[in-house]
Amino acid sequence: MQFLAWLMVAICFLPGVTTTQHRAGPSPPLTWLPLQLLWSGLELDIMGQLHIQDEELASTRPGRRLSLLLQHHVPSDLEGAQQRLQQFQDLQKGPPLSPWDFEHLLLTGLSCVYRVHVASEAEERGRWAQVFTLLAQETLWDLCKGFCPQGQPPFLGPSASTLDPFP
Numbered sequence: 001m002q003f004l005a006w007l008m009v010a011i012c013f014l015p016g017v018t019t020t021q022h023r024a025g026p027s028p029p030l031t032w033l034p035l036q037l038l039w040s041g042l043e044l045d046i047m048g049q050l051h052i053q054d055e056e057l058a059s060t061r062p063g064r065r066l067s068l069l070l071q072h073h074v075p076s077d078l079e080g081a082q083q084r085l086q087q088f089q090d091l092q093k094g095p096p097l098s099p100w101d102f103e104h105l106l107l108t109g110l111s112c113v114y115r116v117h118v119a120s121e122a123e124e125r126g127r128w129a130q131v132f133t134l135l136a137q138e139t140l141w142d143l144c145k146g147f148c149p150q151g152q153p154p155f156l157g158p159s160a161s162t163l164d165p166f167p
Contacts, residue, residue, distance in 0.1 A: 042110075044118055048076035050111055073104055074111045078124075081115075081131045084108050088138045096145045105142070109135040 041053040050070040052058035058067055075081040088105055091097065097105060112132035119125040 042070070042114060044114055048115075050074065050114060069103070069107060070111075074107045078115075078127055078131065081108060081112060081128075081135075085131055085134055085138070088135070088142075092138070092141055097142050102142065105135060105139055109139065 042050045043053050044050055052063055052067060052070075057063045075084050084104070085108075088097075088101075091101070096102075109132055112128050112135060116125050116128045116132065119128055
Protein backbone atom coordinates (compact mmCIF):
# COMPACT_ATOMS: atom_id res chain seq x y z
CA MET A 1 0.00 0.00 0.00
CA GLN A 2 2.81 2.42 0.84
CA PHE A 3 4.43 1.65 -2.52
CA LEU A 4 1.18 2.48 -4.30
CA ALA A 5 0.90 5.79 -2.44
CA TRP A 6 4.43 6.76 -3.50
CA LEU A 7 3.66 5.64 -7.05
CA MET A 8 0.67 8.00 -7.14
CA VAL A 9 2.74 10.90 -5.78
CA ALA A 10 5.58 10.17 -8.23
CA ILE A 11 3.19 10.11 -11.16
CA CYS A 12 1.84 13.48 -10.05
CA PHE A 13 5.21 15.12 -10.33
CA LEU A 14 6.85 13.49 -13.35
CA PRO A 15 5.92 15.70 -16.29
CA GLY A 16 5.35 13.91 -19.55
CA VAL A 17 4.60 10.54 -17.98
CA THR A 18 1.00 10.50 -19.13
CA THR A 19 0.07 9.88 -22.72
CA THR A 20 -2.45 12.71 -22.63
CA GLN A 21 -1.98 15.87 -24.60
CA HIS A 22 -1.89 19.01 -22.50
CA ARG A 23 -4.62 21.35 -23.68
CA ALA A 24 -5.50 24.83 -22.65
CA GLY A 25 -8.03 24.57 -19.88
CA PRO A 26 -9.17 26.06 -16.65
CA SER A 27 -5.83 25.49 -14.96
CA PRO A 28 -2.44 23.85 -15.54
CA PRO A 29 -2.11 20.17 -14.65
CA LEU A 30 -1.14 19.16 -11.13
CA THR A 31 2.34 18.23 -12.38
CA TRP A 32 3.30 21.90 -12.13
CA LEU A 33 2.55 22.21 -8.43
CA PRO A 34 5.61 22.15 -6.20
CA LEU A 35 6.19 18.89 -4.40
CA GLN A 36 6.59 20.98 -1.24
CA LEU A 37 2.82 21.35 -1.04
CA LEU A 38 2.35 17.66 -0.39
CA TRP A 39 5.56 17.22 1.56
CA SER A 40 4.48 19.95 3.96
CA GLY A 41 1.62 17.65 4.84
CA LEU A 42 -2.10 17.60 4.50
CA GLU A 43 -4.59 17.24 7.32
CA LEU A 44 -8.18 16.12 7.46
CA ASP A 45 -10.64 18.36 9.26
CA ILE A 46 -13.72 17.08 11.09
CA MET A 47 -15.80 17.61 7.92
CA GLY A 48 -13.55 15.27 5.97
CA GLN A 49 -11.84 18.00 3.91
CA LEU A 50 -8.10 17.92 3.27
CA HIS A 51 -6.08 21.09 3.96
CA ILE A 52 -2.42 22.03 3.51
CA GLN A 53 -0.82 22.22 6.95
CA ASP A 54 1.84 24.82 6.14
CA GLU A 55 -0.05 28.15 6.07
CA GLU A 56 2.71 29.94 4.17
CA LEU A 57 2.71 27.36 1.38
CA ALA A 58 -1.08 27.26 1.40
CA SER A 59 -1.15 31.02 0.73
CA THR A 60 0.86 30.74 -2.51
CA ARG A 61 -0.93 30.58 -5.85
CA PRO A 62 -0.23 26.83 -6.29
CA GLY A 63 -1.23 26.27 -2.67
CA ARG A 64 -4.52 28.08 -3.12
CA ARG A 65 -5.16 26.11 -6.31
CA LEU A 66 -4.47 22.79 -4.58
CA SER A 67 -6.68 23.84 -1.65
CA LEU A 68 -9.48 24.68 -4.06
CA LEU A 69 -9.13 21.31 -5.79
CA LEU A 70 -9.09 19.46 -2.47
CA GLN A 71 -12.17 21.29 -1.18
CA HIS A 72 -14.31 21.26 -4.31
CA HIS A 73 -13.18 18.37 -6.51
CA VAL A 74 -12.02 15.60 -4.18
CA PRO A 75 -14.73 13.49 -2.54
CA SER A 76 -14.88 13.88 1.23
CA ASP A 77 -16.57 10.56 1.99
CA LEU A 78 -16.37 6.93 0.96
CA GLU A 79 -19.55 7.05 -1.13
CA GLY A 80 -18.22 10.01 -3.12
CA ALA A 81 -14.87 8.27 -3.67
CA GLN A 82 -16.68 5.15 -4.88
CA GLN A 83 -18.78 7.24 -7.27
CA ARG A 84 -15.67 8.98 -8.61
CA LEU A 85 -14.00 5.57 -9.05
CA GLN A 86 -17.01 4.37 -11.02
CA GLN A 87 -16.78 7.45 -13.27
CA PHE A 88 -13.15 6.66 -14.03
CA GLN A 89 -13.92 2.99 -14.63
CA ASP A 90 -16.62 4.03 -17.10
CA LEU A 91 -13.95 5.95 -19.05
CA GLN A 92 -11.57 2.97 -19.35
CA LYS A 93 -12.42 2.14 -22.95
CA GLY A 94 -12.08 5.71 -24.20
CA PRO A 95 -9.03 7.84 -24.89
CA PRO A 96 -6.59 8.77 -22.14
CA LEU A 97 -8.01 11.04 -19.47
CA SER A 98 -7.68 14.78 -19.87
CA PRO A 99 -5.08 16.40 -17.60
CA TRP A 100 -7.99 17.76 -15.52
CA ASP A 101 -9.51 14.28 -15.03
CA PHE A 102 -6.10 12.70 -14.46
CA GLU A 103 -5.25 15.10 -11.64
CA HIS A 104 -8.66 14.41 -10.06
CA LEU A 105 -7.89 10.69 -10.25
CA LEU A 106 -4.56 11.23 -8.51
CA LEU A 107 -5.94 13.56 -5.85
CA THR A 108 -8.81 11.19 -5.10
CA GLY A 109 -6.27 8.39 -4.63
CA LEU A 110 -4.14 10.59 -2.38
CA SER A 111 -7.23 11.45 -0.35
CA CYS A 112 -7.95 7.74 0.12
CA VAL A 113 -4.46 7.19 1.56
CA TYR A 114 -5.06 9.89 4.18
CA ARG A 115 -8.45 8.42 5.02
CA VAL A 116 -7.01 4.92 5.45
CA HIS A 117 -4.72 6.31 8.13
CA VAL A 118 -7.44 8.15 10.07
CA ALA A 119 -10.15 5.48 9.83
CA SER A 120 -11.00 4.19 13.28
CA GLU A 121 -12.38 0.77 12.34
CA ALA A 122 -10.67 -2.00 10.39
CA GLU A 123 -13.66 -2.40 8.07
CA GLU A 124 -13.61 1.28 7.17
CA ARG A 125 -9.84 1.18 6.60
CA GLY A 126 -10.30 -1.84 4.37
CA ARG A 127 -12.93 -0.09 2.25
CA TRP A 128 -10.80 3.02 1.82
CA ALA A 129 -7.78 0.85 0.97
CA GLN A 130 -9.87 -1.05 -1.55
CA VAL A 131 -10.99 2.15 -3.30
CA PHE A 132 -7.39 3.41 -3.31
CA THR A 133 -6.15 0.16 -4.87
CA LEU A 134 -8.77 0.38 -7.59
CA LEU A 135 -7.92 4.06 -8.23
CA ALA A 136 -4.24 3.08 -8.52
CA GLN A 137 -5.29 0.41 -11.03
CA GLU A 138 -7.22 3.06 -12.99
CA THR A 139 -4.15 5.31 -12.95
CA LEU A 140 -2.00 2.55 -14.40
CA TRP A 141 -4.74 1.70 -16.90
CA ASP A 142 -4.81 5.30 -18.13
CA LEU A 143 -1.02 5.55 -18.32
CA CYS A 144 -0.92 2.28 -20.26
CA LYS A 145 -3.39 3.37 -22.97
CA GLY A 146 -1.62 3.13 -26.29
CA PHE A 147 1.25 1.10 -24.86
CA CYS A 148 -0.21 -2.10 -23.37
CA PRO A 149 -1.38 -4.96 -25.57
CA GLN A 150 -5.03 -4.49 -26.56
CA GLY A 151 -7.37 -5.64 -23.81
CA GLN A 152 -4.50 -6.31 -21.38
CA PRO A 153 -4.76 -3.91 -18.45
CA PRO A 154 -1.78 -3.37 -16.16
CA PHE A 155 -1.74 -5.65 -13.15
CA LEU A 156 -1.16 -4.58 -9.54
CA GLY A 157 -1.10 -8.09 -8.17
CA PRO A 158 -3.54 -10.77 -7.03
CA SER A 159 -5.17 -8.69 -4.30
CA ALA A 160 -6.12 -5.87 -6.67
CA SER A 161 -7.70 -8.13 -9.25
CA THR A 162 -9.84 -10.03 -6.74
CA LEU A 163 -11.31 -7.03 -4.99
CA ASP A 164 -15.02 -6.51 -5.41
CA PRO A 165 -15.28 -2.75 -5.99
CA PHE A 166 -18.19 -2.24 -3.60
CA PRO A 167 -18.97 -5.17 -1.31
